[in-house]
Amino acid sequence: MTLDPAFVEEPTIEVIGASKWYGQKVAVSKLSCSFGPGVTGLLGPNGAGKTTLLRMISGLTSVSHGSVSVLGRDPRRHHDVFRSVTLVPDEDAVYGAMTGREFVKYSSDLSNSPTALLVDEVLELVEMSEPAGRVIGGYSKGMRQRIKVAAALVTDPKVLILDEPLNGTDPIQRGHLIDLFERLGNDGRTLIVSSHVLEEVERVSDRVVAIVDGRLAAAGSVEAIRASMNDIPYVVMINTDRPRELGAALFESPAAVGVEIRDGGLRITTDDITTLGRDTPRVAEAVQARITAFRPLDQSLESVFRYLVERS
Amino acid sequence: MKPIKALFVMSVRQALPLRRTIMLSLIQLAPVGIFTLSTANRIEEAALDALVGVAATVLFALTVPVVAIVLGSSSLGVERRDQTLSFVVLRPIRRTTFAATKILAATLAATAINMVGALSLGLAFTIRFGDPLVVWGLVVGVSAATSIYVSATVPLGFLTDRAVIIAMAFLLVFENGAALVLTGLATLSPWRLGVSAFADIVDGAASTAQNYLGALDISWSRTVLIAIVTFGLATMLTAQMLRRRDLA
Numbered sequence: 001m002t003l004d005p006a007f008v009e010e011p012t013i014e015v016i017g018a019s020k021w022y023g024q025k026v027a028v029s030k031l032s033c034s035f036g037p038g039v040t041g042l043l044g045p046n047g048a049g050k051t052t053l054l055r056m057i058s059g060l061t062s063v064s065h066g067s068v069s070v071l072g073r074d075p076r077r078h079h080d081v082f083r084s085v086t087l088v089p090d091e092d093a094v095y096g097a098m099t100g101r102e103f104v105k106y107s108s109d110l111s112n113s114p115t116a117l118l119v120d121e122v123l124e125l126v127e128m129s130e131p132a133g134r135v136i137g138g139y140s141k142g143m144r145q146r147i148k149v150a151a152a153l154v155t156d157p158k159v160l161i162l163d164e165p166l167n168g169t170d171p172i173q174r175g176h177l178i179d180l181f182e183r184l185g186n187d188g189r190t191l192i193v194s195s196h197v198l199e200e201v202e203r204v205s206d207r208v209v210a211i212v213d214g215r216l217a218a219a220g221s222v223e224a225i226r227a228s229m230n231d232i233p234y235v236v237m238i239n240t241d242r243p244r245e246l247g248a249a250l251f252e253s254p255a256a257v258g259v260e261i262r263d264g265g266l267r268i269t270t271d272d273i274t275t276l277g278r279d280t281p282r283v284a285e286a287v288q289a290r291i292t293a294f295r296p297l298d299q300s301l302e303s304v305f306r307y308l309v310e311r312s
Numbered sequence: 313m314k315p316i317k318a319l320f321v322m323s324v325r326q327a328l329p330l331r332r333t334i335m336l337s338l339i340q341l342a343p344v345g346i347f348t349l350s351t352a353n354r355i356e357e358a359a360l361d362a363l364v365g366v367a368a369t370v371l372f373a374l375t376v377p378v379v380a381i382v383l384g385s386s387s388l389g390v391e392r393r394d395q396t397l398s399f400v401v402l403r404p405i406r407r408t409t410f411a412a413t414k415i416l417a418a419t420l421a422a423t424a425i426n427m428v429g430a431l432s433l434g435l436a437f438t439i440r441f442g443d444p445l446v447v448w449g450l451v452v453g454v455s456a457a458t459s460i461y462v463s464a465t466v467p468l469g470f471l472t473d474r475a476v477i478i479a480m481a482f483l484l485v486f487e488n489g490a491a492l493v494l495t496g497l498a499t500l501s502p503w504r505l506g507v508s509a510f511a512d513i514v515d516g517a518a519s520t521a522q523n524y525l526g527a528l529d530i531s532w533s534r535t536v537l538i539a540i541v542t543f544g545l546a547t548m549l550t551a552q553m554l555r556r557r558d559l560a
Contacts, residue, residue: 058398058402059402060398060401060558060559061558061559062556062558076555079403079404079406079407080404081404082402082403082404083404085402086402087398089398089399091395092395093394093395093396093398093399094396094399095322095394095396096394097329106318106322107399109314109317109318110315110318110400110403110405111315111404112315112404151399
């Protein structure tokens with residue numbers, strides 16, 4: 001029997017038909033999926049419902065309909081769940097007047113976990129040992145993100161929920177955090193890492209759950225999601241000095257579904273952007289056209305996801 | 313106990329940042345200043361009347377509630393505003409324990425500041441006129457009134473950003489306005505409950521104090537009981553809201 005890609009075999013978190021609405025606004029709609037050990041990327045454009053889903057999983061937000069269970073228990077009813085579950089929220093949920101070390105120690109004391117890690121050890125893990133003696137109020141966004149991760153890790157959680165943890169981090173810090181998440185996932189912990197950037201999620205996790213407009217858009221391996229996205233019809237704008245000649249030649253290419261001359265350029269509709277990208281320079285050379293721009297239009301993550309939702 | 317201790321210490325620390333502590337403590341010196349100026353040439357009996365008057369109208373009716381309202385409202389209000397509530401709530405701590413700890417910490421912090429007013433006023437009287445019960449009476453009355461105000465404003469601060477304005481409106485319009493005219497409403501006035509406890513403990517203070525108490529009887533034990541009941545109710549209410557409401 002093939003398992004629905006939205007579900008995993010040994011779930012630590014189960015979301016069954018969960019909906020959340022605020023008055024008339026539906027934030028999450030009949031969402032069903034599960035998460036297990038390892039890193040899962042929660043992908044979706046801004047406003048897709050990622051944060052609401054994570055808040056429902058962590059028990060901060062009630063479920064209007066359906067159910068959410070973490071380690072077999074309802075996080076809204078069983079506060080004991082929080083011995084094993086930690087949320088790193090997107091917002092700056094830090095005490096500006098505390099030093100980084102005090103903040104991580106406070107987190108450790110509040111959780112009183114018997115397996116709590118040493119504060120210094122965790123600070124080292126997120127490379128915050130040096131600035132840990134300074135007050136958090138003076139930290140950059142990236143440092144705040146890392147100190148929040150440290151405060152979560154010190155409790156030695158089995159389930160770690162991270163809402164846009166890479167926001168504000170520089171490429172080096174991002175690389176280190178991604179490596180850290182990978183190691184934690186390999187240790188058998190359940191990590192959910194949300195992001196609106198596909199490339200970020202791709203680096204962090206093997207499995208992706210994508211949501212749009214509060215609905216499940218796609219789930220499964222990154223490769224499977226990518227393959228789905230390759231089928232999407234793209235519109236590409238090409239600026240050239242010989243639009244007529246290039247348009248006529250490109251129309252012969254199997255990658256071009258439609259060709260229009262507009263605003264002095266070419267507007268090509270394609271369902272295989274890779275082939276079109278490969279063919280265009282060759283065709284341009286053949287008709288002696290000079291290309292000054294080649295840019296896909298409407299290639300935002302939102303439009304890609306919307307396509308996936310409409311298709312699902 | 314470790315999580316509760318950590319939460320308590322942090323809550324007291326949040327309630328008493330240095331600048332705010334200094335400012336509120338200075339406000340607490342107003343009653344002793346007014347008392348000293350108004351009793352320069354008085355004998356003990358007249359001084360006691362002056363003490364009761366200053367204690368009731370300045371200390372109990374103004375400075376004590378202001379401090380308690382500010383600190384009570386900000387206890388959960390600041391955590392909500394700074395979005396740190398999720399950080400502390402998502403811990404293996406019962407909501408009731410969490411609420412009780414926050415209220416207790418805010419009460420302790422507010423009482424510590426209000427003690428500046430109570431002790432300075434009480435000691436100024438005792439040093440000059442020699443009645444140590446005045447200090448004790450002020451300590452009990454101020455502590456009880458502070459506790460009631462804080463207990464009422466902690467859940468209010470969780471509910472709304474306008475908790476301070478609402479509580480100050482209650483103090484100024486209801487307690488210091490309507491309850492003066494409609495004396496039956498005085499029983500719902502926390503600062504009058506504090507004066508009631510103070511007047512019950514200090515010999516000779518009752519007759520003057522009664523002028524400020526309206527329909528409220530003089531009794532320290534009832535005041536303390538109301539403070540304890542209010543604390544319990546506020547704890548349950550806050551815990552229930554933490555359970556039911558979606559948290560920021």
